[in-house]
Amino acid sequence: MxxxxxxxxxxxxxxxxxxxxxxxxxxxxxxxxxxxxxxxxxxxxxxxxxxxxxxxxxxxxxxxxxxxxxxxxxxxxxxxxxxxxxxxxxxxxxxxxxxxxxxxxxxxxxxxxxxxGQGALMALLEKRKKQLEAEGLFASERKKPLPYLPQIVGVVTSPSGAVIRDILHRLRDRFPRKVLVWPVAVQGQSSAAEVSRAINGFNALTPGGALPRPDLIIVARGGGSIEDLWGFNEEIVARAVAASDIPLISAVGHETDTTLIDFVSDRRAPTPTAAAELAVPVRLELLGWTEGQGARLVRSAGQAVQMRRQRLNDLSRALPRPDTLLETPRQRLDRIADRLPDALIRGVDRRRLRLSETAASLRPATLRQLVQARGDQLRNLSSRLNIRPIQQGLARQQDRLAQLAQRLDNGQTQRLDRYRKSLESSGRQLEILSYKATLDRGYAVVHGADGVITCAADAASQSHLQIEFADAKIDVTPMDAGADARPRRKAQAAKPQENTPDNAKPSADDQGSLF
Structure with missing residues (x-):
């Protein structure tokens, strides 16, 4: 240089x-x-x-x-x-x-x-506190009430510290709940950013989704110096807590430690264990309270029924006897029953007198005039009545009725034709499947007294046989073949039919005896 x-x-x-x-x-x-x-x-x-x-x-x-x-x-x-x-x-x-x-x-x-130095930190903290308080982030009216029994509790803390174990242990002792842990760094340069992202992330979850949204958030950390807890004094964390739609409990440090998140949160807990106690009630205490309320309800219901029964008995003793209540109506009924015959006779007499007076005032001329007036009125009304539209309507109804009758006849005829064709088709199928067609090919059916005969031994035991051909039936008497029936049957079965054409039918004269 x-x-x-x-x-x-x-x-x-x-x-x-x-x-x-x-x-x-x-x-x-x-x-x-x-x-x-x-x-x-x-x-x-x-x-x-x-x-x-x-x-x-x-x-x-x-x-x-x-x-x-x-x-x-x-x-x-x-x-x-x-x-x-x-x-x-x-x-x-x-x-x-x-x-x-x-x-x-x-x-x-x-x-x-x-x-x-620590003095500078406290001065900065006081400055931020005044700024946030002036914006209304510490106002009590904006703080949300904690749910009495949350289904899911979200915890923002370090996953490796003793804080999360204390919270889980306390929740399990008081009232077991589902817990979602969002791991963050609770001190250092990235602490504030991770805590704010965790709070915003819990609020971004969908209620009832695959990862359900918690009903309550706990931000927890153990004790430490002001430098260790400084991440919870950052403005980004305070504003994330203020913007949270989920109620939030801050449990940062010990009871004597104070951070900005404590002023913005909905509830401050002195320790993480106390935060778990604020989050859920004691299950055994709830069960005891419920049993006590049930016992009180049973006692109250019993006492109410007993009091009403006593009141009913007192009122029943004050009521008069049924006979006493019926005495006056019964006497009134007797008096009216005594006066009824005379009243009926007097009523009939008055109506008879009125009828006589009315009949005396009626004369034949008056009746004829009345009839004539009614006849003139009837003729006037009949002349005003136009029956042509009615006749036309009746004619249209008759035409429609005739058309419907014709359609009904046609439909019935077509239906009978379908049934007739179906019956004829079924008859043809029956004839095809009937044994009559087999008789047309040269076979015969042997009938005995008990039905159709299918073997020679049964035929020999019959006294009378009937042979059915395709065109008629004939009666025959079987010969007494005795012991020769079976050998002859075998011999006939073994004899080849050499000179008989395939389609030739044996005549009645050539058939001879069956045995």
């Missing part, structure tokens, strides 16, 4: 030969000098202006009472920051010092941000 800027010839000497550099050469040499001299450094200061560009890069200042250092964290490095810089926060940044030749400025590329 010294060789680059050494001037071999003084300015006051004639014929100086000083080298000339371009702006890019000078800027590059300055950049290399800064990066080579400082390398990786740590700087402590207060965060000033913070600006996140549309490209995703983060620009901010680190300052003290006299100077300001421009800092840059690229988009890919932001996820690795344990603390996101906020204006007014005292931090210690770690990175590399570099230059920006386009504007002749130098800045620091920050790779890691840490809070400079």
């Amino acid at each position: 010294s060789d680059l800027f050494d001037d071999p010839t003084p300015d006051n000497q004639p014929g100086q030969n000083a080298p000339e550099f371009t702006v890019s050469e000078i800027s590059g040499e300055v950049k290399r000098t800064l990066e080579g001299s400082f390398g990786r450094i740590r700087v402590k200061g207060e965060v000033g202006r913070v600006f996140k560009a549309r490209s995703g890069h983060l620009y901010y200042d680190i300052k003290d009472d006299r100077s300001v250092l421009a800092c840059t964290t690229w988009k890919g490095q932001i996820a690795g920051l344990s603390v996101v810089p906020e204006e007014g926060l005292e931090v210690v940044v770690t990175g590399r010092l570099t230059a920006f030749p386009a504007q002749s400025k130098y800045n620091m590329n920050v790779e890691e941000v840490a809070v400079a």
